Amino acid sequence: MDGVFQASVYAFLNTAFYAAIIYGNILVLFPRLYQKGKVAGYIIAVILFLLGIGLLRAFITMNIYNALFAKNPEPISWKAVLSFVIGGVMIFLLSFIFRIAIAYFTLKRQSDEIIAQKMQAELNLLKSQVQPHFLFNTLNNIYYEAYLESPRTAALIERLSDIMRYFVDESPKQRVSLATEINFLENYIALEKIRLRYDVTIEFDKQCDININVPPMLLMTFAENVFKHGIDKSSIKNSIKLSLVQTNSRLIYTVVNTLPHTPSIVQSTGFGIENLRKRLLFLYQNNFELHTEINGQYFTATLDIPLI
Template sequence: MKWPPTQMSLMRMHWLVWAGVWIIIFLSLIGMDGLPASLIFASIYTVFYALIIHGNANYLLPRLYRKGRIKAYVAAVIVLLSVAGISKGMGVFFIYNNWFAEQKETFRYIYIFNYLVAGVLTYILSFLYRIALDYFTLKRHTEEIIFQKTQAELNLLKSQAQPHFLFNTLNNIYYEAYREAPRTAHLIERLSEIMRYFVDESPKEKVLLSTEIQFLENYMALEKIRIRHGVDIRFIKESCRADDYVPPMLLITFVENIFKHGIDKSSSDNAIDIWLVRSNGSLYFETRNKMPQQPQINGPSGFGLKNLQQRLTLLYGDTYELNTNASGPYFIASLKFPVN
Protein backbone atom coordinates (compact mmCIF):
# COMPACT_ATOMS: atom_id res chain seq x y z
CA MET A 1 0.00 0.00 0.00
CA LYS A 2 1.25 3.47 -0.84
CA TRP A 3 1.75 5.61 2.23
CA PRO A 4 0.83 9.31 2.03
CA PRO A 5 3.75 11.77 1.93
CA THR A 6 4.76 13.29 5.24
CA GLN A 7 5.96 16.69 6.27
CA MET A 8 9.48 15.28 6.39
CA SER A 9 9.31 14.35 2.70
CA LEU A 10 8.29 17.91 1.85
CA MET A 11 11.24 19.23 3.81
CA ARG A 12 13.56 16.93 1.89
CA MET A 13 12.08 18.23 -1.36
CA HIS A 14 12.76 21.83 -0.25
CA TRP A 15 16.38 21.01 0.55
CA LEU A 16 16.82 19.27 -2.80
CA VAL A 17 15.40 22.28 -4.67
CA TRP A 18 17.73 24.72 -2.94
CA ALA A 19 20.68 22.39 -3.41
CA GLY A 20 19.86 22.39 -7.14
CA VAL A 21 19.69 26.21 -7.15
CA TRP A 22 23.09 26.39 -5.45
CA ILE A 23 24.64 24.00 -7.98
CA ILE A 24 23.28 26.00 -10.93
CA ILE A 25 24.65 29.28 -9.52
CA PHE A 26 27.98 27.66 -8.69
CA LEU A 27 28.41 26.27 -12.21
CA SER A 28 27.53 29.65 -13.73
CA LEU A 29 30.20 31.43 -11.64
CA ILE A 30 33.09 29.00 -11.60
CA GLY A 31 34.22 29.81 -15.14
CA MET A 32 34.80 33.49 -14.27
CA ASP A 33 35.48 33.61 -10.55
CA GLY A 34 37.30 30.36 -9.82
CA LEU A 35 36.50 27.69 -7.23
CA PRO A 36 36.85 29.53 -3.86
CA ALA A 37 34.91 32.64 -4.94
CA SER A 38 32.25 30.56 -6.67
CA LEU A 39 31.66 28.49 -3.52
CA ILE A 40 31.20 31.61 -1.38
CA PHE A 41 29.15 33.69 -3.82
CA ALA A 42 26.88 30.75 -4.76
CA SER A 43 26.10 30.33 -1.06
CA ILE A 44 25.40 34.06 -0.60
CA TYR A 45 23.13 34.22 -3.66
CA THR A 46 21.22 31.09 -2.58
CA VAL A 47 20.64 32.49 0.91
CA PHE A 48 19.50 35.77 -0.66
CA TYR A 49 16.92 34.02 -2.88
CA ALA A 50 15.78 31.71 -0.08
CA LEU A 51 15.35 34.61 2.35
CA ILE A 52 13.04 36.51 0.00
CA ILE A 53 11.08 33.52 -1.31
CA HIS A 54 10.53 31.81 2.05
CA GLY A 55 10.08 35.10 3.87
CA ASN A 56 7.26 36.13 1.58
CA ALA A 57 5.68 32.74 0.83
CA ASN A 58 5.85 31.17 4.31
CA TYR A 59 5.53 34.18 6.62
CA LEU A 60 4.33 37.45 5.10
CA LEU A 61 1.65 36.06 2.79
CA PRO A 62 -0.10 33.72 5.27
CA ARG A 63 0.38 35.89 8.38
CA LEU A 64 -0.32 39.34 6.96
CA TYR A 65 -1.77 39.41 3.45
CA ARG A 66 -4.22 36.52 3.84
CA LYS A 67 -5.47 37.99 7.11
CA GLY A 68 -6.30 41.30 5.42
CA ARG A 69 -3.42 43.29 6.93
CA ILE A 70 -2.46 44.81 3.59
CA LYS A 71 -0.61 47.90 4.84
CA ALA A 72 1.47 45.83 7.25
CA TYR A 73 2.19 43.37 4.45
CA VAL A 74 3.40 46.09 2.05
CA ALA A 75 5.63 47.60 4.74
CA ALA A 76 7.05 44.19 5.64
CA VAL A 77 7.81 43.42 1.97
CA ILE A 78 9.68 46.72 1.60
CA VAL A 79 11.70 45.97 4.73
CA LEU A 80 12.42 42.42 3.56
CA LEU A 81 13.61 43.47 0.10
CA SER A 82 15.67 46.35 1.50
CA VAL A 83 17.40 44.28 4.17
CA ALA A 84 18.06 41.40 1.77
CA GLY A 85 19.32 43.65 -1.04
CA ILE A 86 21.56 45.81 1.15
CA SER A 87 22.95 42.80 3.02
CA LYS A 88 23.74 40.97 -0.20
CA GLY A 89 25.29 44.03 -1.86
CA MET A 90 27.46 44.98 1.11
CA GLY A 91 28.44 41.38 1.80
CA VAL A 92 29.44 40.55 -1.77
CA PHE A 93 31.37 43.81 -2.14
CA PHE A 94 33.23 43.35 1.13
CA ILE A 95 34.18 39.72 0.45
CA TYR A 96 35.22 40.37 -3.14
CA ASN A 97 37.18 43.54 -2.33
CA ASN A 98 39.08 42.02 0.60
CA TRP A 99 39.56 38.43 -0.51
CA PHE A 100 39.55 38.17 -4.29
CA ALA A 101 40.06 41.59 -5.97
CA GLU A 102 43.54 42.26 -7.34
CA GLN A 103 42.89 45.98 -6.81
CA LYS A 104 40.36 47.27 -4.32
CA GLU A 105 37.34 48.95 -5.87
CA THR A 106 35.34 51.90 -4.61
CA PHE A 107 31.88 51.08 -3.34
CA ARG A 108 29.08 52.42 -5.53
CA TYR A 109 25.39 52.52 -4.66
CA ILE A 110 24.55 51.09 -8.07
CA TYR A 111 25.51 47.72 -6.57
CA ILE A 112 22.74 48.02 -4.01
CA PHE A 113 20.27 49.15 -6.67
CA ASN A 114 21.04 46.11 -8.84
CA TYR A 115 20.50 43.75 -5.94
CA LEU A 116 17.24 45.49 -5.03
CA VAL A 117 15.99 44.93 -8.59
CA ALA A 118 17.05 41.29 -8.34
CA GLY A 119 15.17 41.09 -5.06
CA VAL A 120 11.97 42.40 -6.67
CA LEU A 121 12.22 39.74 -9.39
CA THR A 122 12.80 37.07 -6.76
CA TYR A 123 9.84 38.41 -4.80
CA ILE A 124 7.62 37.88 -7.86
CA LEU A 125 8.88 34.32 -8.18
CA SER A 126 7.92 33.69 -4.56
CA PHE A 127 4.25 33.77 -5.58
CA LEU A 128 4.86 30.87 -7.95
CA TYR A 129 6.58 29.05 -5.09
CA ARG A 130 3.56 29.70 -2.83
CA ILE A 131 1.17 28.37 -5.47
CA ALA A 132 3.28 25.23 -5.89
CA LEU A 133 3.47 24.78 -2.11
CA ASP A 134 -0.31 25.09 -1.75
CA TYR A 135 -0.78 22.57 -4.54
CA PHE A 136 1.48 19.97 -2.95
CA THR A 137 -0.08 20.60 0.47
CA LEU A 138 -3.57 20.08 -0.94
CA LYS A 139 -2.37 16.97 -2.77
CA ARG A 140 -0.86 15.62 0.44
CA HIS A 141 -4.09 16.24 2.37
CA THR A 142 -6.08 14.53 -0.37
CA GLU A 143 -3.82 11.49 -0.25
CA GLU A 144 -4.11 11.39 3.54
CA ILE A 145 -7.89 11.42 3.32
CA ILE A 146 -7.85 8.61 0.75
CA PHE A 147 -5.37 6.65 2.87
CA GLN A 148 -7.42 7.06 6.04
CA LYS A 149 -10.60 6.12 4.20
CA THR A 150 -8.93 2.97 2.85
CA GLN A 151 -7.65 2.06 6.30
CA ALA A 152 -11.11 2.60 7.78
CA GLU A 153 -12.68 0.39 5.12
CA LEU A 154 -10.12 -2.35 5.79
CA ASN A 155 -10.71 -2.13 9.53
CA LEU A 156 -14.44 -2.23 8.95
CA LEU A 157 -14.15 -5.35 6.80
CA LYS A 158 -12.14 -7.02 9.55
CA SER A 159 -14.80 -6.18 12.12
CA GLN A 160 -17.80 -7.26 10.06
CA ALA A 161 -17.60 -10.99 10.73
CA GLN A 162 -21.16 -12.19 10.39
CA PRO A 163 -22.78 -8.97 11.74
CA HIS A 164 -26.30 -10.00 10.78
CA PHE A 165 -25.96 -13.23 12.74
CA LEU A 166 -24.92 -11.18 15.77
CA PHE A 167 -27.81 -8.72 15.34
CA ASN A 168 -30.34 -11.53 15.03
CA THR A 169 -28.92 -13.15 18.15
CA LEU A 170 -29.18 -9.88 20.06
CA ASN A 171 -32.78 -9.49 18.92
CA ASN A 172 -33.61 -12.98 20.20
CA ILE A 173 -31.96 -12.18 23.53
CA TYR A 174 -33.90 -8.91 23.65
CA TYR A 175 -37.27 -10.64 23.30
CA GLU A 176 -36.36 -13.22 25.92
CA ALA A 177 -35.13 -10.57 28.36
CA TYR A 178 -38.16 -8.34 27.78
CA ARG A 179 -40.42 -10.83 29.55
CA GLU A 180 -38.37 -10.94 32.74
CA ALA A 181 -36.37 -7.70 32.81
CA PRO A 182 -37.64 -4.88 30.54
CA ARG A 183 -34.83 -2.54 31.64
CA THR A 184 -32.18 -5.06 30.62
CA ALA A 185 -33.97 -5.61 27.33
CA HIS A 186 -33.95 -1.88 26.70
CA LEU A 187 -30.17 -1.77 27.25
CA ILE A 188 -29.70 -4.69 24.86
CA GLU A 189 -31.71 -2.75 22.30
CA ARG A 190 -29.41 0.25 22.73
CA LEU A 191 -26.34 -1.97 22.34
CA SER A 192 -27.80 -3.39 19.13
CA GLU A 193 -28.41 0.13 17.80
CA ILE A 194 -24.80 1.13 18.59
CA MET A 195 -23.46 -1.89 16.74
CA ARG A 196 -25.68 -1.19 13.75
CA TYR A 197 -24.38 2.38 13.77
CA PHE A 198 -20.79 1.13 13.60
CA VAL A 199 -21.57 -1.24 10.74
CA ASP A 200 -24.05 0.79 8.69
CA GLU A 201 -23.40 4.48 9.46
CA SER A 202 -19.76 4.99 10.51
CA PRO A 203 -18.30 4.08 7.07
CA LYS A 204 -20.31 6.92 5.47
CA GLU A 205 -18.80 10.34 4.86
CA LYS A 206 -21.77 12.03 6.56
CA VAL A 207 -24.78 10.89 8.57
CA LEU A 208 -27.95 12.59 9.72
CA LEU A 209 -27.43 14.64 12.86
CA SER A 210 -30.41 12.86 14.44
CA THR A 211 -28.58 9.53 13.90
CA GLU A 212 -25.46 10.92 15.56
CA ILE A 213 -27.50 12.21 18.50
CA GLN A 214 -29.15 8.81 18.93
CA PHE A 215 -25.72 7.18 18.92
CA LEU A 216 -24.53 9.53 21.68
CA GLU A 217 -27.63 8.87 23.78
CA ASN A 218 -27.29 5.10 23.39
CA TYR A 219 -23.61 5.28 24.35
CA MET A 220 -24.33 7.35 27.47
CA ALA A 221 -27.16 5.03 28.52
CA LEU A 222 -24.81 2.04 28.46
CA GLU A 223 -21.99 3.90 30.21
CA LYS A 224 -24.30 4.90 33.06
CA ILE A 225 -24.57 1.24 34.02
CA ARG A 226 -20.92 1.27 35.16
CA ILE A 227 -21.39 4.28 37.48
CA ARG A 228 -22.16 2.89 40.95
CA HIS A 229 -23.79 6.03 42.35
CA GLY A 230 -25.28 7.19 39.07
CA VAL A 231 -24.62 10.28 37.01
CA ASP A 232 -26.89 13.19 36.13
CA ILE A 233 -26.73 13.84 32.36
CA ARG A 234 -28.34 16.95 30.87
CA PHE A 235 -28.27 16.90 27.07
CA ILE A 236 -29.67 20.15 25.62
CA LYS A 237 -30.34 20.40 21.88
CA GLU A 238 -31.32 23.72 20.31
CA SER A 239 -32.31 24.60 16.72
CA CYS A 240 -31.04 21.26 15.35
CA ARG A 241 -32.63 20.45 11.99
CA ALA A 242 -33.75 17.04 10.76
CA ASP A 243 -31.90 17.46 7.45
CA ASP A 244 -28.54 18.41 8.99
CA TYR A 245 -25.63 16.10 8.15
CA VAL A 246 -22.37 15.70 10.08
CA PRO A 247 -19.33 13.41 9.77
CA PRO A 248 -19.85 10.25 11.85
CA MET A 249 -18.04 9.73 15.16
CA LEU A 250 -17.16 13.43 15.37
CA LEU A 251 -18.88 14.28 18.66
CA ILE A 252 -18.21 11.09 20.62
CA THR A 253 -14.63 11.99 21.64
CA PHE A 254 -15.65 14.54 24.29
CA VAL A 255 -18.37 12.30 25.74
CA GLU A 256 -16.17 9.20 25.75
CA ASN A 257 -13.37 10.98 27.59
CA ILE A 258 -15.75 12.26 30.25
CA PHE A 259 -16.72 8.71 31.15
CA LYS A 260 -13.08 7.59 31.00
CA HIS A 261 -11.44 10.44 32.92
CA GLY A 262 -14.09 12.83 34.26
CA ILE A 263 -16.23 10.62 36.51
CA ASP A 264 -15.52 10.09 40.20
CA LYS A 265 -16.88 6.57 40.73
CA SER A 266 -16.76 6.97 44.52
CA SER A 267 -18.90 10.12 44.48
CA SER A 268 -22.65 10.54 44.17
CA ASP A 269 -22.23 14.06 42.79
CA ASN A 270 -21.41 13.36 39.13
CA ALA A 271 -23.03 15.55 36.52
CA ILE A 272 -22.51 16.03 32.80
CA ASP A 273 -23.87 18.99 30.86
CA ILE A 274 -23.96 18.76 27.07
CA TRP A 275 -25.10 21.42 24.63
CA LEU A 276 -25.65 20.98 20.90
CA VAL A 277 -26.69 24.24 19.24
CA ARG A 278 -27.12 25.12 15.59
CA SER A 279 -26.55 28.79 14.79
CA ASN A 280 -25.54 30.77 11.68
CA GLY A 281 -24.67 27.72 9.62
CA SER A 282 -22.50 26.13 12.32
CA LEU A 283 -22.92 23.50 14.99
CA TYR A 284 -21.65 24.26 18.47
CA PHE A 285 -21.03 21.26 20.73
CA GLU A 286 -19.93 21.70 24.33
CA THR A 287 -19.49 19.33 27.25
CA ARG A 288 -18.92 20.24 30.89
CA ASN A 289 -18.11 17.89 33.74
CA LYS A 290 -17.03 18.36 37.32
CA MET A 291 -13.41 17.31 37.72
CA PRO A 292 -12.85 14.39 40.10
CA GLN A 293 -11.04 15.10 43.35
CA GLN A 294 -8.67 12.23 42.71
CA PRO A 295 -5.90 13.21 40.25
CA GLN A 296 -6.84 12.01 36.79
CA ILE A 297 -6.41 13.09 33.19
CA ASN A 298 -9.45 15.23 32.51
CA GLY A 299 -11.02 15.87 29.15
CA PRO A 300 -9.91 14.71 25.69
CA SER A 301 -6.23 13.96 25.68
CA GLY A 302 -3.60 11.83 24.03
CA PHE A 303 -4.45 10.10 20.81
CA GLY A 304 -8.17 10.91 21.09
CA LEU A 305 -7.74 14.67 20.90
CA LYS A 306 -4.83 14.42 18.45
CA ASN A 307 -6.83 12.23 16.07
CA LEU A 308 -9.84 14.53 16.40
CA GLN A 309 -7.74 17.59 15.53
CA GLN A 310 -6.21 15.85 12.51
CA ARG A 311 -9.61 14.75 11.27
CA LEU A 312 -11.13 18.21 11.74
CA THR A 313 -8.23 19.78 9.85
CA LEU A 314 -8.69 17.38 6.95
CA LEU A 315 -12.44 17.97 6.90
CA TYR A 316 -12.70 21.70 7.59
CA GLY A 317 -9.23 23.24 7.18
CA ASP A 318 -9.10 26.28 9.49
CA THR A 319 -12.87 26.85 9.67
CA TYR A 320 -13.39 24.92 12.92
CA GLU A 321 -12.76 25.86 16.57
CA LEU A 322 -11.66 23.31 19.16
CA ASN A 323 -11.03 24.29 22.78
CA THR A 324 -10.49 22.48 26.08
CA ASN A 325 -9.92 24.24 29.38
CA ALA A 326 -10.54 24.05 33.11
CA SER A 327 -12.86 26.62 34.64
CA GLY A 328 -13.06 26.40 38.41
CA PRO A 329 -14.10 22.88 39.39
CA TYR A 330 -15.29 22.11 35.85
CA PHE A 331 -13.59 20.88 32.70
CA ILE A 332 -15.09 22.30 29.51
CA ALA A 333 -14.57 21.06 25.97
CA SER A 334 -16.13 22.81 22.99
CA LEU A 335 -16.22 22.33 19.25
CA LYS A 336 -17.63 24.56 16.51
CA PHE A 337 -17.72 23.56 12.84
CA PRO A 338 -19.75 24.31 9.69
CA VAL A 339 -22.81 22.18 9.04
CA ASN A 340 -23.95 20.99 5.60
Protein backbone atom coordinates in the same frame (compact mmCIF):
# COMPACT_ATOMS: atom_id res chain seq x y z
CA MET B 1 36.83 -2.56 -46.35
CA ASP B 2 36.10 1.11 -47.07
CA GLY B 3 32.59 0.19 -48.18
CA VAL B 4 31.96 -1.83 -45.02
CA PHE B 5 33.33 0.96 -42.84
CA GLN B 6 31.18 3.59 -44.59
CA ALA B 7 28.07 1.41 -44.28
CA SER B 8 28.77 0.82 -40.59
CA VAL B 9 29.18 4.55 -39.91
CA TYR B 10 25.92 5.41 -41.69
CA ALA B 11 24.09 2.53 -39.97
CA PHE B 12 25.28 3.81 -36.59
CA LEU B 13 24.19 7.38 -37.42
CA ASN B 14 20.78 6.28 -38.69
CA THR B 15 20.21 4.06 -35.65
CA ALA B 16 21.20 6.86 -33.27
CA PHE B 17 18.86 9.40 -34.89
CA TYR B 18 15.97 6.92 -35.14
CA ALA B 19 16.44 6.08 -31.45
CA ALA B 20 16.46 9.81 -30.61
CA ILE B 21 13.12 10.24 -32.44
CA ILE B 22 11.52 7.15 -30.87
CA TYR B 23 12.61 7.76 -27.28
CA GLY B 24 12.17 11.53 -27.55
CA ASN B 25 8.54 10.97 -28.45
CA ILE B 26 7.81 8.03 -26.13
CA LEU B 27 9.57 9.35 -23.02
CA VAL B 28 9.27 13.14 -23.35
CA LEU B 29 6.79 14.60 -25.84
CA PHE B 30 3.97 12.05 -25.57
CA PRO B 31 3.68 11.87 -21.73
CA ARG B 32 4.35 15.56 -21.09
CA LEU B 33 2.06 16.99 -23.77
CA TYR B 34 -0.26 14.50 -25.50
CA GLN B 35 -1.30 12.56 -22.40
CA LYS B 36 -2.00 15.80 -20.56
CA GLY B 37 -4.42 16.93 -23.28
CA LYS B 38 -2.07 19.53 -24.82
CA VAL B 39 -2.60 18.25 -28.37
CA ALA B 40 -1.83 21.54 -30.15
CA GLY B 41 1.36 21.97 -28.14
CA TYR B 42 2.27 18.36 -28.90
CA ILE B 43 1.87 18.86 -32.67
CA ILE B 44 3.97 22.03 -32.64
CA ALA B 45 6.64 20.38 -30.50
CA VAL B 46 6.75 17.34 -32.81
CA ILE B 47 7.17 19.53 -35.93
CA LEU B 48 10.00 21.52 -34.35
CA PHE B 49 11.56 18.33 -32.97
CA LEU B 50 11.54 16.58 -36.37
CA LEU B 51 12.87 19.65 -38.17
CA GLY B 52 15.66 19.98 -35.62
CA ILE B 53 16.52 16.27 -35.83
CA GLY B 54 16.48 16.43 -39.65
CA LEU B 55 18.80 19.46 -39.78
CA LEU B 56 21.16 17.98 -37.20
CA ARG B 57 21.23 14.63 -39.01
CA ALA B 58 21.93 16.31 -42.36
CA PHE B 59 24.70 18.47 -40.86
CA ILE B 60 26.45 15.57 -39.10
CA THR B 61 26.01 13.13 -42.00
CA MET B 62 27.37 15.55 -44.62
CA ASN B 63 30.30 16.58 -42.43
CA ILE B 64 31.28 12.96 -41.79
CA TYR B 65 30.88 12.17 -45.48
CA ASN B 66 33.05 15.14 -46.51
CA ALA B 67 35.65 14.38 -43.86
CA LEU B 68 36.00 10.63 -44.38
CA PHE B 69 34.62 9.50 -47.70
CA ALA B 70 34.20 12.33 -50.26
CA LYS B 71 36.96 13.09 -52.75
CA ASN B 72 35.50 16.57 -53.23
CA PRO B 73 33.53 18.13 -50.31
CA GLU B 74 29.84 18.75 -51.05
CA PRO B 75 27.62 21.43 -49.45
CA ILE B 76 24.50 20.54 -47.49
CA SER B 77 21.48 20.63 -49.81
CA TRP B 78 17.88 21.30 -48.83
CA LYS B 79 16.93 18.17 -50.73
CA ALA B 80 19.06 16.09 -48.37
CA VAL B 81 17.58 17.89 -45.35
CA LEU B 82 14.04 17.24 -46.64
CA SER B 83 14.76 13.55 -47.16
CA PHE B 84 16.06 13.24 -43.62
CA VAL B 85 13.00 15.07 -42.23
CA ILE B 86 10.61 12.82 -44.19
CA GLY B 87 12.48 9.75 -42.95
CA GLY B 88 12.15 11.08 -39.42
CA VAL B 89 8.39 11.57 -39.91
CA MET B 90 7.97 7.90 -40.84
CA ILE B 91 9.90 6.77 -37.77
CA PHE B 92 7.89 9.18 -35.61
CA LEU B 93 4.57 7.78 -36.88
CA LEU B 94 5.71 4.26 -36.02
CA SER B 95 6.77 5.41 -32.54
CA PHE B 96 3.43 7.21 -32.05
CA ILE B 97 1.47 4.07 -32.95
CA PHE B 98 3.70 2.03 -30.65
CA ARG B 99 3.18 4.50 -27.78
CA ILE B 100 -0.59 4.51 -28.28
CA ALA B 101 -0.53 0.71 -28.10
CA ILE B 102 1.48 0.84 -24.87
CA ALA B 103 -0.98 3.34 -23.37
CA TYR B 104 -3.95 1.19 -24.41
CA PHE B 105 -2.59 -2.02 -22.91
CA THR B 106 -1.51 -0.19 -19.75
CA LEU B 107 -4.99 1.30 -19.36
CA LYS B 108 -6.58 -2.08 -20.04
CA ARG B 109 -4.38 -3.74 -17.41
CA GLN B 110 -5.24 -1.04 -14.86
CA SER B 111 -8.92 -1.39 -15.72
CA ASP B 112 -8.76 -5.15 -15.22
CA GLU B 113 -7.01 -4.64 -11.87
CA ILE B 114 -9.66 -2.13 -10.75
CA ILE B 115 -12.45 -4.53 -11.74
CA ALA B 116 -10.73 -7.36 -9.87
CA GLN B 117 -10.24 -5.16 -6.79
CA LYS B 118 -13.87 -4.06 -6.95
CA MET B 119 -15.07 -7.64 -7.12
CA GLN B 120 -12.81 -8.58 -4.21
CA ALA B 121 -14.05 -5.59 -2.19
CA GLU B 122 -17.67 -6.56 -2.87
CA LEU B 123 -16.89 -10.13 -1.82
CA ASN B 124 -15.19 -8.92 1.38
CA LEU B 125 -18.17 -6.66 2.07
CA LEU B 126 -20.57 -9.56 1.72
CA LYS B 127 -18.38 -11.64 4.03
CA SER B 128 -18.19 -8.83 6.58
CA GLN B 129 -21.96 -8.42 6.56
CA VAL B 130 -22.71 -12.06 7.32
CA GLN B 131 -21.24 -12.15 10.82
CA PRO B 132 -22.67 -8.78 12.04
CA HIS B 133 -26.14 -9.68 10.79
CA PHE B 134 -25.92 -13.04 12.52
CA LEU B 135 -24.90 -11.22 15.70
CA PHE B 136 -27.75 -8.69 15.35
CA ASN B 137 -30.28 -11.49 14.90
CA THR B 138 -28.87 -13.26 17.95
CA LEU B 139 -29.08 -10.07 20.01
CA ASN B 140 -32.69 -9.62 18.91
CA ASN B 141 -33.50 -13.12 20.10
CA ILE B 142 -31.78 -12.43 23.44
CA TYR B 143 -33.68 -9.14 23.65
CA TYR B 144 -37.06 -10.86 23.38
CA GLU B 145 -36.06 -13.47 25.95
CA ALA B 146 -34.74 -10.80 28.36
CA TYR B 147 -37.82 -8.61 27.86
CA LEU B 148 -39.99 -11.27 29.49
CA GLU B 149 -37.77 -11.44 32.59
CA SER B 150 -36.14 -7.98 32.81
CA PRO B 151 -37.36 -5.12 30.61
CA ARG B 152 -34.49 -2.90 31.80
CA THR B 153 -31.89 -5.46 30.67
CA ALA B 154 -33.72 -5.84 27.37
CA ALA B 155 -33.57 -2.08 26.82
CA LEU B 156 -29.80 -2.10 27.37
CA ILE B 157 -29.41 -4.98 24.92
CA GLU B 158 -31.40 -2.98 22.39
CA ARG B 159 -29.09 0.02 22.86
CA LEU B 160 -26.04 -2.20 22.40
CA SER B 161 -27.54 -3.58 19.21
CA ASP B 162 -28.16 -0.04 17.93
CA ILE B 163 -24.55 0.94 18.68
CA MET B 164 -23.18 -2.07 16.84
CA ARG B 165 -25.48 -1.41 13.89
CA TYR B 166 -24.23 2.19 13.81
CA PHE B 167 -20.61 1.00 13.58
CA VAL B 168 -21.43 -1.40 10.75
CA ASP B 169 -23.93 0.61 8.70
CA GLU B 170 -23.35 4.30 9.46
CA SER B 171 -19.75 4.95 10.50
CA PRO B 172 -18.24 4.00 7.09
CA LYS B 173 -20.36 6.74 5.42
CA GLN B 174 -19.03 10.21 4.63
CA ARG B 175 -21.95 11.92 6.37
CA VAL B 176 -24.87 10.83 8.55
CA SER B 177 -27.92 12.62 9.88
CA LEU B 178 -27.47 14.47 13.16
CA ALA B 179 -30.43 12.49 14.52
CA THR B 180 -28.51 9.25 13.92
CA GLU B 181 -25.41 10.69 15.58
CA ILE B 182 -27.40 11.86 18.60
CA ASN B 183 -29.10 8.49 18.95
CA PHE B 184 -25.71 6.77 18.90
CA LEU B 185 -24.38 9.18 21.53
CA GLU B 186 -27.37 8.65 23.82
CA ASN B 187 -27.04 4.86 23.53
CA TYR B 188 -23.36 5.11 24.41
CA ILE B 189 -24.08 7.27 27.48
CA ALA B 190 -26.82 4.89 28.67
CA LEU B 191 -24.46 1.91 28.49
CA GLU B 192 -21.65 3.80 30.22
CA LYS B 193 -23.96 4.74 33.09
CA ILE B 194 -24.53 1.10 34.10
CA ARG B 195 -20.79 0.77 34.82
CA LEU B 196 -20.95 3.49 37.50
CA ARG B 197 -21.75 2.90 41.17
CA TYR B 198 -23.72 6.13 41.56
CA ASP B 199 -26.08 7.85 39.22
CA VAL B 200 -24.86 10.72 37.03
CA THR B 201 -26.87 13.86 36.34
CA ILE B 202 -26.95 14.29 32.55
CA GLU B 203 -28.55 17.15 30.61
CA PHE B 204 -28.65 17.19 26.83
CA ASP B 205 -29.83 20.44 25.21
CA LYS B 206 -30.57 20.26 21.48
CA GLN B 207 -31.20 23.60 19.74
CA CYS B 208 -30.60 22.41 16.20
CA ASP B 209 -32.14 20.78 13.17
CA ILE B 210 -31.59 17.07 13.71
CA ASN B 211 -32.08 16.39 9.98
CA ILE B 212 -28.84 18.11 8.95
CA ASN B 213 -25.90 15.90 7.98
CA VAL B 214 -22.55 15.74 9.75
CA PRO B 215 -19.49 13.46 9.52
CA PRO B 216 -19.98 10.37 11.71
CA MET B 217 -18.36 9.95 15.14
CA LEU B 218 -17.73 13.68 15.69
CA LEU B 219 -19.81 13.88 18.89
CA MET B 220 -18.45 10.71 20.41
CA THR B 221 -14.97 11.89 21.42
CA PHE B 222 -16.07 14.46 24.04
CA ALA B 223 -18.45 12.03 25.73
CA GLU B 224 -15.88 9.23 25.69
CA ASN B 225 -13.34 11.62 27.21
CA VAL B 226 -15.74 12.42 30.06
CA PHE B 227 -16.35 8.79 31.02
CA LYS B 228 -12.66 7.89 30.73
CA HIS B 229 -11.17 10.84 32.59
CA GLY B 230 -13.88 13.06 34.08
CA ILE B 231 -15.99 10.78 36.25
CA ASP B 232 -15.23 10.36 39.93
CA LYS B 233 -16.57 6.88 40.64
CA SER B 234 -16.62 7.51 44.38
CA SER B 235 -18.73 10.68 44.09
CA ILE B 236 -22.50 11.03 44.00
CA LYS B 237 -22.31 14.52 42.48
CA ASN B 238 -21.05 13.82 38.96
CA SER B 239 -22.80 15.87 36.32
CA ILE B 240 -22.54 16.19 32.54
CA LYS B 241 -24.12 18.88 30.40
CA LEU B 242 -24.17 18.47 26.62
CA SER B 243 -25.50 21.02 24.17
CA LEU B 244 -25.88 21.25 20.42
CA VAL B 245 -26.63 24.75 19.14
CA GLN B 246 -27.10 25.65 15.49
CA THR B 247 -26.39 29.27 14.58
CA ASN B 248 -25.30 31.13 11.46
CA SER B 249 -24.82 27.93 9.43
CA ARG B 250 -22.57 26.49 12.11
CA LEU B 251 -22.99 23.79 14.75
CA ILE B 252 -21.57 24.36 18.23
CA TYR B 253 -21.17 21.28 20.40
CA THR B 254 -20.29 21.78 24.07
CA VAL B 255 -19.72 19.27 26.86
CA VAL B 256 -19.26 20.41 30.46
CA ASN B 257 -18.53 17.97 33.28
CA THR B 258 -17.56 18.20 36.93
CA LEU B 259 -13.94 17.44 37.70
CA PRO B 260 -13.08 14.45 39.91
CA HIS B 261 -12.54 15.32 43.58
CA THR B 262 -9.49 13.09 43.88
CA PRO B 263 -6.45 15.37 43.40
CA SER B 264 -4.51 12.74 41.48
CA ILE B 265 -7.23 12.48 38.89
CA VAL B 266 -7.04 15.28 36.36
CA GLN B 267 -9.16 15.53 33.25
CA SER B 268 -7.00 14.73 30.25
CA THR B 269 -7.58 15.57 26.63
CA GLY B 270 -5.91 12.28 25.73
CA PHE B 271 -5.28 10.91 22.28
CA GLY B 272 -8.96 11.10 21.42
CA ILE B 273 -9.04 14.91 21.29
CA GLU B 274 -5.81 15.07 19.30
CA ASN B 275 -7.07 12.48 16.82
CA LEU B 276 -10.30 14.46 16.54
CA ARG B 277 -8.31 17.62 15.79
CA LYS B 278 -6.39 15.84 13.01
CA ARG B 279 -9.64 14.61 11.51
CA LEU B 280 -11.17 18.09 11.66
CA LEU B 281 -8.14 19.52 9.87
CA PHE B 282 -8.69 16.99 7.11
CA LEU B 283 -12.43 17.68 6.91
CA TYR B 284 -12.56 21.47 7.37
CA GLN B 285 -8.94 22.68 7.00
CA ASN B 286 -8.85 25.65 9.42
CA ASN B 287 -12.59 26.39 9.34
CA PHE B 288 -13.34 24.98 12.78
CA GLU B 289 -12.70 25.64 16.46
CA LEU B 290 -11.79 23.03 19.05
CA HIS B 291 -10.71 23.95 22.54
CA THR B 292 -10.83 22.68 26.12
CA GLU B 293 -10.53 24.51 29.41
CA ILE B 294 -10.75 24.01 33.17
CA ASN B 295 -12.88 26.56 35.00
CA GLY B 296 -13.06 25.93 38.74
CA GLN B 297 -14.60 22.51 39.28
CA TYR B 298 -15.70 22.14 35.67
CA PHE B 299 -14.03 20.91 32.51
CA THR B 300 -15.40 22.29 29.23
CA ALA B 301 -14.83 21.02 25.70
CA THR B 302 -16.20 23.00 22.74
CA LEU B 303 -16.39 22.18 19.04
CA ASP B 304 -17.53 24.67 16.39
CA ILE B 305 -17.90 23.37 12.82
CA PRO B 306 -19.54 24.69 9.63
CA LEU B 307 -22.66 23.04 8.27
CA ILE B 308 -21.70 22.24 4.68
